[in-house]
Each structure stands twice: as structure tokens, then as C-alpha cells.
Amino acid sequence: MSFVPRxxxxxxxxxxxxxxxxxxxxxxxxxxxxxxxxxxxxVIAFMGGLQGFVMNEVDAFGAxxxxxxxxxxxxxxxxxxxxxxxxxxxxxxxxxKYAKSLTHVTIVAERGMPVRSAxxxxxxxxxxxxxPDWHDIEKNFxxxxxxxxxxxxxxxxxxxxxxxxxxxxxxxxxxGVGEFVYIKNRRFLVIGVIxxxxxxxxxxxxxxxxxxPYSTFSRMSRWQWPYIIAEMKSADNSEETRAEVASVLRRAxxxxxxWPNTFRIQFVQEFLDVIKNLGAGLTLAAGVLVGIxxxxxxxxxxxxxxxxxxxxxxxxxxxxxxxxxxxxILLQFLIxxxxxxxxxxxxxxxxxxxxxxxMQELPRKMGDKMPVDLSAAEIPMWAIFLSFGFSASVGVVFxxxxxxxxxxxxxxxxxxxE
Amino acid sequence: xxxxVRDLRKIYRMGVERIHALDGVDLSIERGEFVAIMGASGxxxxxxxxxxxxxxxxxxxEYILNGKPTHKMGAIELARVRNEQIGFVFQTFELLPRAxxxxxxxxxxxxxxxxxxxSRRMAKRALERVGLADRMSHRSSQMSGxxxxxxxxxxxxxxxxxxxxxxxxxxxxxxxxxxxxxxxFTELHEEGQTIIIVTHEEEVAGHAQRIVRLCDGLIMSDFxxxxxxxxxxxxxxAASMASARARREPAGRPxxxxxxxxESQEAAQ
Numbered sequence: 092m093s094f095v096p097r098x099x100x101x102x103x104x105x106x107x108x109x110x111x112x113x114x115x116x117x118x119x120x121x122x123x124x125x126x127x128x129x130x131x132x133x134v135i136a137f138m139g140g141l142q143g144f145v146m147n148e149v150d151a152f153g154a155x156x157x158x159x160x161x162x163x164x165x166x167x168x169x170x171x172x173x174x175x176x177x178x179x180x181x182x183x184x185x186x187x188k189y190a191k192s193l194t195h196v197t198i199v200a201e202r203g204m205p206v207r208s209a210x211x212x213x214x215x216x217x218x219x220x221x222x223p224d225w226h227d228i229e230k231n232f233x234x235x236x237x238x239x240x241x242x243x244x245x246x247x248x249x250x251x252x253x254x255x256x257x258x259x260x261x262x263x264x265x266x267g268v269g270e271f272v273y274i275k276n277r278r279f280l281v282i283g284v285i286x287x288x289x290x291x292x293x294x295x296x297x298x299x300x301x302x303x304p305y306s307t308f309s310r311m312s313r314w315q316w317p318y319i320i321a322e323m324k325s326a327d328n329s330e331e332t333r334a335e336v337a338s339v340l341r342r343a344x345x346x347x348x349x350w351p352n353t354f355r356i357q358f359v360q361e362f363l364d365v366i367k368n369l370g371a372g373l374t375l376a377a378g379v380l381v382g383i384x385x386x387x388x389x390x391x392x393x394x395x396x397x398x399x400x401x402x403x404x405x406x407x408x409x410x411x412x413x414x415x416x417x418x419x420i421l422l423q424f425l426i427x428x429x430x431x432x433x434x435x436x437x438x439x440x441x442x443x444x445x446x447x448x449x450m451q452e453l454p455r456k457m458g459d460k461m462p463v464d465l466s467a468a469e470i471p472m473w474a475i476f477l478s479f480g481f482s483a484s485v486g487v488v489f490x491x492x493x494x495x496x497x498x499x500x501x502x503x504x505x506x507x508x509e
Numbered sequence: 510x511x512x513x514v515r516d517l518r519k520i521y522r523m524g525v526e527r528i529h530a531l532d533g534v535d536l537s538i539e540r541g542e543f544v545a546i547m548g549a550s551g552x553x554x555x556x557x558x559x560x561x562x563x564x565x566x567x568x569x570x571e572y573i574l575n576g577k578p579t580h581k582m583g584a585i586e587l588a589r590v591r592n593e594q595i596g597f598v599f600q601t602f603e604l605l606p607r608a609x610x611x612x613x614x615x616x617x618x619x620x621x622x623x624x625x626x627x628s629r630r631m632a633k634r635a636l637e638r639v640g641l642a643d644r645m646s647h648r649s650s651q652m653s654g655x656x657x658x659x660x661x662x663x664x665x666x667x668x669x670x671x672x673x674x675x676x677x678x679x680x681x682x683x684x685x686x687x688x689x690x691x692x693x694f695t696e697l698h699e700e701g702q703t704i705i706i707v708t709h710e711e712e713v714a715g716h717a718q719r720i721v722r723l724c725d726g727l728i729m730s731d732f733x734x735x736x737x738x739x740x741x742x743x744x745x746x747a748a749s750m751a752s753a754r755a756r757r758e759p760a761g762r763p764x765x766x767x768x769x770x771x772e773s774q775e776a777a778q
Contacts, residue, residue, distance in 0.1 A: 094622045101619055112607070409603045412564060413617040413664070414592020416585045502564045506603065 098419065099426075106427035109399075110434065120395040121435030123388020124485060127381050128439025128478045129446070134377035135474040136447040138370050143467025145366050151288065153228060154359055155326045157193070159186075159319040159336065162355040176353040178317045180305065183222065185343035186321060192332040193321045195224035198305050200317035206301060207273045208261040216257070218274060218301045220308025220317070228322045233283030236268035239304055243282075247306035251279040254287040257299035274301060275311055329358045385481060388435065389489035396428050396493035400500075407497050408505025421498035428490020429483050436482030443470055443478075511671055511703050512538040512561065517570035519556050519726075530556040531567070532726035538672075538705065543698040545714035545734075546707045548723035555676065557723065558707050562595050562674045563587045575671050592620050596665030598675035602657045604649035604664075610636060611645045614664045621668055635663040639693060655686030662693060666702075673697065675706040679713055691716050711743040 110117045161176045178198055186196045203215035225231075226238045233252060243250050251272060258267040263281065270281045279301075289297050309315065323332050333356050340354055400407070407420060415423075450468040519531040530553045538544055548554040559565035560572060563579055566587075572579050574594060579587065591597075604613045614632040621628075636645055639659040649657055658678060665673055675694070679687040687710075695716050698704050706717060714720050720737045722729045734740060 098619070405603065406605060409605075410616070410620070411588065412562070412591060412597050412603075414588050414620040414668075416588035416620075418585070419588075419620060503559050506599065 099422075102419075102423050102426050103430065105423065106430045109427055110431055116395065117431060117434070118438075120391050121388070121431060121438065123384055123391050124432050124435030124482050125388075125439040125442065127384035127388055128436045128482055129442040130377060130384060131381040131481070132440055132443030132470050132474055132478055133446045134374060134381075136443065136468045136470045137450060137465065138374055139471065140447075140450055140465035140468025141463065142366075142370060144463050144465060145363070147467070149359060149363055152359060153230070153322065154363070155323045156228065156359045157321045157323055157329075157332060157336065158357040158359075159321065159340070160355045160357065161316070161318065162353060164351045164353070166351060167353065170350075171353060177315075178319050178354070180309075182340060182343055183319055185339055186319070186336065187224075189339045189342075190321075190332075190335050192324055192328065192335050194324055195227045196319060196321040197222040197224040197228060198317050198319050199225065200305065200308055200312070200315045202308075202312050202315065204275050204301075204311075206257075206261070206299075208263055208270070210262045211260065213260065213299070216274075216299050216301055218303060218308070220305035220312075220315075221302050222305050224322075225302070225320070228320055229288075231285050231288065233285050235266040236281070236283030238283055239302065244304040244306050247304060247310060249277055249279045249307060250282045250304065252283040252285055252302040253281055254285050254300045256287050256297070257301060258284055260299045272301070274303070277311070279303065323358075326360055329360050332356075333358075385485050388432075389485040392428055392432060392486065393489040393493060395431075396424060396490055397496070399427070400424065400493050400497045403497075404500065404505045404508040407500050408502045408508065411500070411502035412506065417498040420500075421494045424494035424497045425487065425490050428494065429486035432482040432486030432490075433479060436478050439482075440470070440475060440478055511540045511542075511575060512536065512705075513571070513573040514557075514561075515571040515573075517557070517560065517567050517572060519553070519560065519565070520568045529726050531560075531570075533570070534723075534726070534728055536721065536728065536731075538703065540671075540703055541698075541701050543694070543704045543716070543718045544706070545717035545720045546705065546723065547709060547711075547714055547720060548729075549709075551725075552723040553726040554707050554723050556726075558674060558676050558705075561672070561705060562597055563590045588620075589622070592617055593623065593668060594671045596668070596670035596673045598658070598661050598665050598673065598678045600677035600680040602649075602654075602661045602681070604657055604660055606650045607648060609646050609648055610641060610652070610660045610663075613649060613660055614667050616664060617668050623668075632663070632667055635667040636660070638666065639663045653686070654682050655689050658682060658686070658690050659693065662690070662697075666697070672703045672705060675704065677707055677709070679708065679710065687713065711740060712747075715740060715744065 159178065159182075161178050163171060163173060163176045180198060183196050183198045186193060190196070198220070200220045202218055204218045206213050206216040206218070221239060222244055223239050223241050232238055234255070236252070239250065239252055242248070251274065253261075253267060253272070261267075261272060263270045263272075267281050267284050271278050272281060273279070285302070287297055287300065305317070321336070323329070336356055337352055341352065344353060346353060410420065411417075447468050447470055450465040454464045454466065514534060514536040517531050517534040517536075518529070521528045521530055532553075534553075534557060536557075546554050546557065556565070560567050563574070563582075567580055570580065574590065577590075579590060582590065605616070611629070611632050614635050615628055618628040618631065633642075633645065636642060639662050641656060641659055641663065644652065644656060644660075649660060652660065662673075662678075665675075678694075679690055682690060691713055694704055694706065698718075704717075706713070708714050715734060717734055719731070719733050720740055721731045722737075722739070730737065730739075732738075
């Protein structure tokens with residue numbers, strides 16, 4: 092082994108020995124680093140888990156969805172009534188025909204209505220008027236029976252698709268297809284049964300639901316407030332889609348050029364951006380806290396290294412007298428500080444890993460009480476390197492001064508030190 | 510010529526005052542010599558020791574060690590010289606208390622560029638040389654003063670230095686162990702080791718070949734031991750005191766002293 096690597100190896104070994112000799116002191120010294128690394132790794136894991144959860148939910152909800160809501164700007168007060176800005180079948184027709192960036196369009200209106208079957212009568216069940224595209228957008232096709240088709244909508248037929256919960260609640264025999272239910276005392280034929288979806292980020296509750304053709308719905312409910320759900324070709328070009336949808340709808344509604352839009356366009360993607368910004372904000376806040384923890388930890392390290400230098404002044408003097416040059420002494424103390432910090436980092440990472448496992452396991456233990464599912468939480472490789480990098484640089488920054496102090500000691504003075 | 514010192518000066522500043530610790534010292538020491546440096550405290554003997562040991566640099570003057578001018582060297586070169594050319598023995602031993610004797614002796618080899626393989630073997634050999642073959646794995650905190658100082662001597666010798674410097678090596682030892690250490694130095698000298706020892710004990714200095722006396726930063730006298738007037742006077746006085754005591758208590762323990770012991774050994778033979 093040549094001189095430099097050998098010396099390095101010996102120095103590292105010696106530093107580990109030195110830390111091991113003062114175990115309790117070393118651990119206490121590292122506390123700041125441990126907490127800092129623990130926090131940073133746990134927050135990164137948490138954010139990863141949250142993002143994974145949100146992505147998953149958004150995927151289930153449909154990342155390519157566009158919502159078009161009626162809206163009456165204040166300038167049009169008196170010129171346009173609320174009734175005029177409501178979404179209607181002509182709007183969807185126009186969008187379907189002219190908005191090439193949309194693949195599917197449906198109008199949606201929802202109301203609670205009394206529903207009864209042969210056995211059960213319910214005061215209020217969520218009844219939704221939809222068009223056939225709804226199935227494509229929600230990716231929710233009947234498990235049994237058939238979906239709502241164009242013919243149903245055109246003829247305003249009394250047919251209904253219900254979800255599996257409704258089959259149970261209304262105590263329909265078999266899978267429910269082919270049975271009759273009464274909505275607002277009108278007889279509807281159950282043509283299909285769909286699965287109820289539990290998506291936590293939407294405010295849809297998991298309950299019994301009936302889906303009927305929109306044209307049928309609009310005849311049954313005089314007062315309604317429909318909106319449009321569409322699906323984009325690709326989730327990326329939301330700005331083009333916004334422009335196209337706006338121009339198509341403005342023409343369909345025959346708005347004057349000076350008038351603002353009488354609708355609002357919202358993208359799921361935007362919601363995602365909000366989540367991402369929130370994540371960035373959280374990470375930043377955590378970063379500041381971690382920075383403070385590391386600073387405090389670093390000062391602790393510096394303090395203990397200064398103590399160590401003054402405790403070992405005679406030893407330093409001796410080492411110099413037998414031929415250790417200043418660089419070697421500097422390296423010795425610097426490496427000790429770095430190893431101290433990195434051990435702190437390693438302990439912090441172990442704690443963070445335990446925390447991450449707890450995050451993953453918690454929803455399983457708590458079941459539905461947990462609002463989010465963090466099973467995707469994990470400490471990524473780059474975070475491990477980042478943590479070690481951080482703790483090592485804390486060691487370098489805060490170990491440098493004590494190490495320089497040790498290296499500069501005059502051997503004669505040092506040997507005289509009590 | 511192992512050591513060549515010319516017009517060596519060292520000036521310390523204490524506030525506005527300038528203290529001339531060394532005020533123009535000329536000294537040359539040959540290979541294989543055993544020199545004792547003596548002097549009252551403040552005479553500059555520690556200062557010259559530190560400079561000879563390359564721990565300190567002179568304010569002016571030349572110090573040539575083995576043909577190399579050390580007064581021109583930087584800190585890193587000086588560290589290397591200390592490691593390879595100089596063996597230090599301190600009054601307070603300066604061993605690492607938690608390390609074993611072997612580890613302590615290996616310490617200079619840790620910083621040596623010359624050897625690595627066999628550093629353990631070399632340390633063992635040095636410990637055997639000082640008669641501690643059976644104490645290698647003892648911690649220095651478990652050893653007596655004499656043993657500790659012998660470990661320190663082994664450490665000083667392990668890298669085969671050109672000169673062995675000892676600063677009051679017997680200052681913290683009782684008379685018996687002083688004897689052991691001095692005997693060890695004498696043996697090393699007989700093997701050809703150049704030794705320079707700083708002491709204020711005439712008995713210890715008596716074992717050297719040559720005594721250099723310093724006073725106020727200048728060499729006051731420089732004689733071979735048996736020609737040194739102060740030492741000769743000391744020996745005579747010690748002899749007369751011993752004989753006086755021998756008359757009073759004939760069966761008494763012989764008084765410690767270099768000349769006396771020497772004579773009594775001869776007498777025994």
C-alpha cells in the first residue's frame with residue numbers, strides 16, 4: 092500500500108475508534124444531524140407517497156378530463172339571465188362536432204329524486220342525467236347489461252343504469268338487469284349495472300346512484316344546473332384545448348365579441364399543478380426546518396470537535412513531534428468530523444426508513460379513517476445520497492475550523508499543554 | 510558531521526521585550542557521540558533542544574543535520590525530518606494512554622513514507638531492544654514510570670533515527686529507574702547511536718562523553734566529561750561524601766552516583 096491511501100485508511104480507522112470510545116458523546120453530538128436527516132428523508136418519502144397517491148387518484152378520476160361550467164360574469168348583469176348561460180344539449184352537440192381536441196363530450200346534471208323498487212322506497216337517490224360518452228370518459232362500463240346509448244338519449248327513453256350499491260339497497264333480484272324501478276313515480280327499465288368508484292379527491296360520495304339519459308332527465312326536472320365533462324386527446328395541450336373550446340362555445344352561444352365568456356373551463360391537470368405546488372411548498376418549508384436542524388447540528392459538531400482538539404492537544408503535539416505534518420493532522424480531525432456527521436446521517440436514515448414503513452402501514456391499519464393512502468412512500472436513492480452528501484458537507488464545513496486549529500498548533504506549545 | 514550549528518540565535522518577543530533565548534551558539538556533534546547539555550533554567554537548553562529536534566526554527570543562524578540545512582525547510586519537510594532523522598524522548602514520556610506499548614511504538618511508522626510492511630515487526634524489535642518483549646500488549650497506563658520511559662525510547666528508536674534527543678528523560682523517575690534508563694542510553698551509545706540529552710543532574714550527565722553547559726543563551730563550556738571542571742568537582746565531592754558515609758555505616762546501601770557505582774563495580778570484580 093502506498094503512503095497516502097495507507098495514511099487515509101489509518102486515519103479513518105483511528106477516527107472510528109475515537110468516535111467509538113466516546114459513544115454517548117458522539118451520539119448526543121450527532122443529534123442535530125440525526126434529526127435533520129431524519130426529517131429531510133421522511134418528508135421526501137412523504138411527498139413521494141402523496142404524489143403517488145394523487146397521481147393514482149387522478150388517473151382513476153381521469154387526468155384528461157375537462158370540466159365546462161356555466162358562469163355569468165358581472166358585466167353581463169341584466170343583459171344575460173342565469174337561464175341563458177346554462178349548459179344545454181346544443182352546447183355538447185357543437186363541441187362534439189367542432190372541438191377536434193376533445194374525444195368525448197357529455198352533459199351531466201344531477202338531482203336527488205325519490206326512487207322505489209318493488210320492495211324498497213327511498214326518499215332521495217342521486218339521479219344523474221348523462222349522455223353515452225359519459226361511460227367513455229369515466230371509463231365505467233356496465234358489469235352486466237348495456238350502457239346508455241345514443242338511441243336512449245335521442246328518444247328520451249325511460250331506461251336507467253344503476254350502480255351495484257343501488258342494486259343492493261333497492262333489493263333488486265339477481266343482478267338487477269331487466270327489473271323496473273320507479274323514479275319520481277315513472278317506471279324505468281334497469282338496462283345495466285356499473286361499479287361504484289371510490290375516488291377520494293373528488294367529492295362524489297359512495298352511495299346508490301342512478302344514471303338516466305340526459306334528455307329523459309331534462310324532462311323530469313324543470314330546474315337543473317348541468318355542466319359538461321369532456322375528455323382531451325392528450326393531457327398536455329390544455330391551452331390549445333381551452334382556446335378551441337372557448338371559440339366553439341362562443342359561436343354556439345352567439346356571444347358578442349366584446350362580451351366575456353359565459354362559461355368556465357377547468358382542467359384536472361390544473362388541480363394536479365396545485366397539488367404539485369403544494370408539495371413544493373411543503374418541501375421548501377421542510378427544507379428550511381431541516382436547514383436549521385443541520386445548522387444547529389453542525390454547530391454541535393464544531394463544538395465537540397473544538398473540545399476534542401483541546402482535549403487532545405498534547406497528543407497532537409506528540410504526533411507532530413514524531414513526524415505528522417500539519418496536513419495529516421488537519422485531515423485526521425476533518426475526517427473525524429465527517430465520519431461523525433455521516434454516522435449521524437446513517438442513523439437519521441434508519442429512523443426515516445422506520446417512519447416510511449409506518450407511513451406505508453398506517454392506512455392498512457386504520458382502514459377508511461385515513462384520508463390518504465401513502466403506500467407509495469419510499470426514500471428514493473437520490474435522497475439517500477443527498478442525505479449523506481448533506482451530512483458530509485456539514486462535517487466539512489463545521490469540522491474545518493477545529494481541524495485548522497489543530498493543524499496550526501505549535502508542537503512545543505501543545506506538548507506543554509495541561 | 511551529524512550536527513553542525515553555526516551562530517544560532519532565537520529571540521522571543523514578550524510584549525515589547527525581546528528575550529534572547531539563544532544568542533549565537535556554535536556547536537558540532539559527530540556521529541556516535543553522547544552529549545549532555547546542561548544549564549540552569551532559562552539558559553536556553555530547552556530552546557536548543559527544540560531547534561535540534563526540528564520542533565522549532567531559529568530566528569537566525571544555520572542548523573545542518575546530516576548535511577541538510579534544516580533552517581531553510583518548511584513545515585512539511587521539517588515534519589519529515591522529525592519522522593526520519595530524529596527520535597525524541599520526553600520527560601513526561603508522552604505515550605498515548607489507551608494504546609498498547611506496541612501501538613505507541615508504531616506511531617512514528619504511521620507517518621513514515623519509507624516503510625509500511627513490517628511496521629509491527631520493527632516495533633516489536635524496538636521493544637525487545639529496550640527489554641520490554643513481555644510487555645508489548647500492555648497499555649501504557651498499566652506500566653510503571655521506568656517501563657513507560659523505555660516504551661518512549663523504543664518509539665524514538667523505531668525509525669532508526671540519526672540522533673536520539675532526550676529532554677530530561679529521568680526527570681520524572683526515581684533513582685532506581687533513572688539508573689535503568691541511563692544504562693539503556695549507555696548501551697545504545699555503545700552500539701553507535703548518536704545521543705543528545707538535556708539534564709540538570711550531574712550524575713546523569715556523567716554518563717555522557719561530553720558535557721555542553723549553557724548560560725544565558727551562550728555556550729559557557731564544552732568539555733569531554735572527564736575534563737569538565739564542574740563535573741570533576743562534583744564527582745570528588747560525591748566520593749568524599751560517600752566515603753564519609755561509608756565510615757559511619759559500613760554495611761549501608763551504596764550511594765547512587767555514576768562514578769561511585771563504577772568504582773564499586775570495579776571493586777567487586
